Amino acid sequence: MKLGSLKKGRDGRLVVVSRDLAWCADAGHIAPTLQAALDDWANVAPALELLAIDLAHETIPMMRFHERMAAAPLPRAYQWADGSAYVNHVALVRQARGAEMPESFWSDPLMYQGASDEMLGPRDPIPLADEAWGCDLEAEVVVVTGDVPRGASREAALGAVRLIGLVNDVSLRNLIPAELTKGFGFLQSKPASALSPVFVTPDELGDRWKDGKLHGELKVDLNGEPFGRADAGEDMTFDFGTLVAHLAKTRNLGAGTIVGSGTVSNRDADGGPGKPIARGGKGYSCLAEVRTVETILDGKPATPFLKAGDSVRIWMDDESGHPIFGTIEQEVVSA
Amino acid sequence: MKLGSLKKGRDGRLVVVSRDLAWCADAGHIAPTLQAALDDWANVAPALELLAIDLAHETIPMMRFHERMAAAPLPRAYQWADGSAYVNHVALVRQARGAEMPESFWSDPLMYQGASDEMLGPRDPIPLADEAWGCDLEAEVVVVTGDVPRGASREAALGAVRLIGLVNDVSLRNLIPAELTKGFGFLQSKPASALSPVFVTPDELGDRWKDGKLHGELKVDLNGEPFGRADAGEDMTFDFGTLVAHLAKTRNLGAGTIVGSGTVSNRDADGGPGKPIARGGKGYSCLAEVRTVETILDGKPATPFLKAGDSVRIWMDDESGHPIFGTIEQEVVSA
Numbered sequence: 001m002k003l004g005s006l007k008k009g010r011d012g013r014l015v016v017v018s019r020d021l022a023w024c025a026d027a028g029h030i031a032p033t034l035q036a037a038l039d040d041w042a043n044v045a046p047a048l049e050l051l052a053i054d055l056a057h058e059t060i061p062m063m064r065f066h067e068r069m070a071a072a073p074l075p076r077a078y079q080w081a082d083g084s085a086y087v088n089h090v091a092l093v094r095q096a097r098g099a100e101m102p103e104s105f106w107s108d109p110l111m112y113q114g115a116s117d118e119m120l121g122p123r124d125p126i127p128l129a130d131e132a133w134g135c136d137l138e139a140e141v142v143v144v145t146g147d148v149p150r151g152a153s154r155e156a157a158l159g160a161v162r163l164i165g166l167v168n169d170v171s172l173r174n175l176i177p178a179e180l181t182k183g184f185g186f187l188q189s190k191p192a193s194a195l196s197p198v199f200v201t202p203d204e205l206g207d208r209w210k211d212g213k214l215h216g217e218l219k220v221d222l223n224g225e226p227f228g229r230a231d232a233g234e235d236m237t238f239d240f241g242t243l244v245a246h247l248a249k250t251r252n253l254g255a256g257t258i259v260g261s262g263t264v265s266n267r268d269a270d271g272g273p274g275k276p277i278a279r280g281g282k283g284y285s286c287l288a289e290v291r292t293v294e295t296i297l298d299g300k301p302a303t304p305f306l307k308a309g310d311s312v313r314i315w316m317d318d319e320s321g322h323p324i325f326g327t328i329e330q331e332v333v334s335a
Numbered sequence: 336m337k338l339g340s341l342k343k344g345r346d347g348r349l350v351v352v353s354r355d356l357a358w359c360a361d362a363g364h365i366a367p368t369l370q371a372a373l374d375d376w377a378n379v380a381p382a383l384e385l386l387a388i389d390l391a392h393e394t395i396p397m398m399r400f401h402e403r404m405a406a407a408p409l410p411r412a413y414q415w416a417d418g419s420a421y422v423n424h425v426a427l428v429r430q431a432r433g434a435e436m437p438e439s440f441w442s443d444p445l446m447y448q449g450a451s452d453e454m455l456g457p458r459d460p461i462p463l464a465d466e467a468w469g470c471d472l473e474a475e476v477v478v479v480t481g482d483v484p485r486g487a488s489r490e491a492a493l494g495a496v497r498l499i500g501l502v503n504d505v506s507l508r509n510l511i512p513a514e515l516t517k518g519f520g521f522l523q524s525k526p527a528s529a530l531s532p533v534f535v536t537p538d539e540l541g542d543r544w545k546d547g548k549l550h551g552e553l554k555v556d557l558n559g560e561p562f563g564r565a566d567a568g569e570d571m572t573f574d575f576g577t578l579v580a581h582l583a584k585t586r587n588l589g590a591g592t593i594v595g596s597g598t599v600s601n602r603d604a605d606g607g608p609g610k611p612i613a614r615g616g617k618g619y620s621c622l623a624e625v626r627t628v629e630t631i632l633d634g635k636p637a638t639p640f641l642k643a644g645d646s647v648r649i650w651m652d653d654e655s656g657h658p659i660f661g662t663i664e665q666e667v668v669s670a
Contacts (some may be wrong), residue, residue, distance in 0.1 A: 010374055010589075011517040039345055076589055077410045078452035081522070105517075109519035113448045117589030129486060129585070150526075150670070151464060172585060182440075184447040185520015187416070191485075191586040250464070250507060251526040254345075254411055254452030335485070 001052035001334045003027075003163065004198040004326075005034055005071045007121065012071040013335030015063075017198050018054045021326055024065035025055045026286040034073050034199075041162060042275035045201075066199075067326045072119035073165060074144070074256060078322070080193070081247050082117035082169060082260035083109050084138070085238040089265035089289060092273060096292035106205075109238045111248045112185050114169075116258065120194035122328045125168055127335030128308065129315040134174030135306040135332060139220045141232050141261040142167045143240045144199060148253035157248060158212050158241030165199035166325050167260055170312050173288055173305060196314075197326025205324070214316075216324075218264045220285055221313040227290075228283040230266040230274075232316070265289060273297070305317050308334040336387035336554070338362075339533040340369055340406045342456065350398075351387045352533050359400035360390045369408050369534075373590040376481050376497060380536075380607075400532075402661045407454035407530035408500060409479070409591060415451035415528070417475070417504060417595035418444050420573040424600035424624060427608060431627035434466040444573045444581045447520050448562050449504075451593065455529035456662045461505055462526075462670030466533055469509030470641040470667060474555045474620040474649045475566050477502045478575045478597040483588035490582050492583060493547050493576030500534035501553070501660045501670065502595055508640060509643065510622055531649075532661025540659070547574030553599045555620055556648040557662060562625075564616040565601040565609075567651070580653075585596075600624060643669040 002019065005012025009032040015024040030047045031037035037044045049255055065090040084090055094101040120126075128135050144163040152160070175189035202209045208216050215233030219226075238246075244259050264285045268274045273293040275281025284290045291301030306312070315327040337354065340347025346368040350359040372379045389395040415648035419425055421441055429436040454463075463470050479498040487495070501588045510524035537544045541549050550568030556560075573581075579594050599620045603609045608628040610616025617624040626636035641647070650662040 076413045078413060079450060081450075084519070102517075108517075110517055110519050112520050113450055113522055115414060115448055115586065116418075117592055120589050127485065133585070143524055150462065175585070180386075180518045182437075182443075183515045184419070184445050185518075185522075187446050187448055187582065188585045190448075247522065248467070249448065250510070252453050257452055319510045 001049055001204060002198040002200045003034060003048070004065065004075060005073050005075060007071040011035060012075045014092050015065070016048055016055055017065050018055055020322060021065055021067070021198065023055060023062045025051055025060055025062050025241040027095065028053055035256050038144065038146060038162060041255065067124045067197040070197040071121045074195065074197040074258065074323060075119055075121070076327070077116040077119060077256050077258050078254050079257040080114040080220070080260070081111055081257070082262060083111045083238060083243040084235050084262035085109065085243060086262055086265040088235050088267050089263050092220050092265070092289060092292050096295040109243055111243065111246060114186070114190055115192070118192045122194060122197040122326060124194060124330065125333040126330050127201060128304070128306070129335055131305070131307050132174060133172040136171045136173050136287045137220070137306065137312045138169040138171055139218055139228060140167045140169050140263055140265045141214045141218070142195070142258050143244070145244055145253055145257045145259065146255045148244060148248045150250065150252045152245055152248045153299050154245045157244035161202060161240060163199035163201060164205065164209065164214055166196035166314055166316065166328060168194040168312060168328050168330060169260060170194070170307070189207060192228040194328050194330055196328055200325065212241040216284060216316050219315050219317065220283070223311055226277045226283065229277055230264045230282045230285055230287045232261070232264050235266050236261065253254055263289065306332045308332050336384055336539060337533040337535045338369060338383070339400070340408050340410060341404055345411060346370060347521040349411045350400070351383055351390055352400050353390055355507035356402070356533065358390060358397045358402055360386055360397050361524060361582045362386055369487065370591050371495060376590065381648045383600050384471070402532040402560050403458045405532040405661070406456045409530065409593065410454055410456070412451040412591050412593050413455060414592040415449040415595070416446055416592070417597060418578040419447045420444065420571050420578060421440065421597055421600040422572040423570050423602050424598050427600070427627045428507050429631040441572060443520055446576055446578065449525055451523070453506060453527045455527050457529060457532040457661060459529060459665065460668040461561070461601035461641070461665050463641070463667050464670055466640070466642050467509060468507040470506050471622045472555070472641065472649070473506055473598045473649045474505040474553055474563060475502045475504050475532070475554070475598055476549045477593050478579070480579055480592045480594065481590045481637065483579060483583045483592070485585065485587045487580055487583045489576040489580045492579035493636060495579065496537060496575060497535060498534035499540065499544065499549055501649055501663060503529045503647060503663050503665060504595060505529070519587065519636060529665055531663055534639065535660065547576040551651050553620060554650050556620070558646055561612045563620045564612055565599045565617045565620055567596070567599045570583050571596065583632060594637060598624065604614055624646045643667050
């Protein structure tokens with residue numbers, strides 16, 4: 001099933017959304033919010049599944065589902081931790097700045113604790129106070145977990161995945177080097193991220209969800225032009241079971257924990273740095289990567305970071321060309 | 336007024352607690368949880384204040400307040416960000432490992448994004464799976480904010496402080512170096528932290544709350560012996576207004592954001608590293624600091640990290656010797 005939250009108050013109002021994303025049914029009588037549903041998933045999910053069946057059969061009152069009316073499925077969450085599972089991306093970025101990547105990065109996941117008190121809706125603008133901060137998009141896959149006990153195995157962690165969705169993990173690239181030098185990780189360099197209009201249960205994805213990975217082309221358009229078409233299931237060094245277990249090594253994870261894949265990135269077919277889509281490549285899921293490739297090839301980046309008026313679209317189509325999770329579509333605005 | 340949460344479900348049940356912490360009154364008819372109160376503070380706080388007055392006058396039904404029945408005031412929160420405002424502490428730790436501290440650390444706050452999906456109650460044990468991880472306590476002051484808009488000034492940020500309390504920010508010291516080397520900050524090295532039995536409003540503190548700092552001796556006992564008696568109002572390089580504004584530089588903060596001071600640490604009177612209480616000093620608020628001082632003086636640390644059976648107490652007394660925030664009292668257990 002597909003779940004979303006219509007904009008209402010701080011936590012939205014839970015709706016079950018039809019597979020084609022055209023219709024939705026209010027689920028407030030089952031659980032007022034998605035967080036409430038996740039808090040009592042074993043009892044709530046079966047009732048939501050029945051509602052989804054009724055919605056599919058059009059036997060209940062239903063409303064049009066407008067993505068512009070959607071909040072983030074979790075408009076605020078108790079945890080957002082983002083991995084960096086496409087190690088190819090990390091290796092490229094390091095290569096561009098002439099830094100060695102430790103061999104351990106291929107076996108020990110990189111992950112940071114992010115801010116989750118405000119998750120942007122799929123059509124919310126990206127507020128930017130200073131273009132010199134180097135605003136970037138990052139197209140990623142996320143999962144939402146139930147409760148995960150401390151020390152959970154990869155298999156147990158994978159079994160706790162309740163929902164899958166997409167995120168635009170906005171980054172302020174030019175604030176990152178100074179923050180990382182301080183040693184305490186990202187803070188100001190990671191403003192609010194935006195979530196896809198709906199999150200879906202693993203069974204909804206069929207073969208696309210296997211081995212703890214989401215398979216399929218993660219599409220990214222920048223200012224209306226194709227920018228990224230990488231396959232989220234390829235070159236993902238750490239699957240979501242491994243990422244969630246990594247996070248749970250020393251502590252319990254609460255229901256509603258959002259875990260990200262990190263920027264999706266595929267190796268180029270010829271083994272070199274990825275090519276732009278216009279040149280037959282799979283493109284990029286963030287500006288930092290194309291700037292990195294430009295730096296490797298030409299000595300300096302050519303593609304600018306985001307500025308006011310720029311637009312970003314992120315989505316993944318199903319077999320019939322309809323977005324599975326809806327579309328994140330954001331415009332950068334001066335703020 | 337003083338607010339706490341009795342253990343109940345995932346978010347506890349909000350109670351107003353008497354100044355002497357002996358009694359409490361259920362506030363569920365005003366707001367079911369502390370988070371709900373913070374979400375609508377302008378409307379809810381006056382009603383809670385009236386309840387606190389009725390409680391003080393004993394004109395309403397009241398219950399004994401037992402700290403062992405208390406959950407963390409926010410058993411889960413949407414944000415926990417911890418500063419490192421006692422730069423003296425950072426300088427000492429760096430000195431011990433022979434690392435230079437950048438001059439900017441005196442003007443640009445260090446802060447990390449922490450995990451907030453599980454905040455331990457004041458009597459909850461500290462579960463420890465592996466003593467080789469180097470388990471440490473960190474006694475700190477925290478504030479809880481209302482909504483803080485992006486780019487808020489120090490003054491506006493300070494005005495958004497709703498509550499003040501204490502935290503034991505548990506750290507796994509031996510996991511920290513490898514995580515910080517990876518560059519993405521703390522993750523596994525910061526398991527769940529414990530909060531004081533009650534959080535209090537700024538007006539409750541009188542002169543102890545001024546200039547954005549909490550003034551008074553933060554008491555730490557280790558296995559029943561005095562370990563730390565540093566004054567939280569001294570040597571705090573960055574006040575809470577500055578810390579909250581730092582966090583809000585690039586994004587909004589949601590109501591219920593918890594911001595920590597970092598480990599409280601005072602300079603020694605003679606300018607050298609701090610002395611133990613038994614030798615007339617103010618002691619320490621974490622084991623890392625005493626180990627650092629031991630390393631500076633003797634070439635290696637002598638005090639071990641926490642092991643199963645060790646106990647930690649953290650509190651601050653009022654003028655008449657009663658804990659203002661109640662007492663964090665935790666035992667380390669094998670887990």
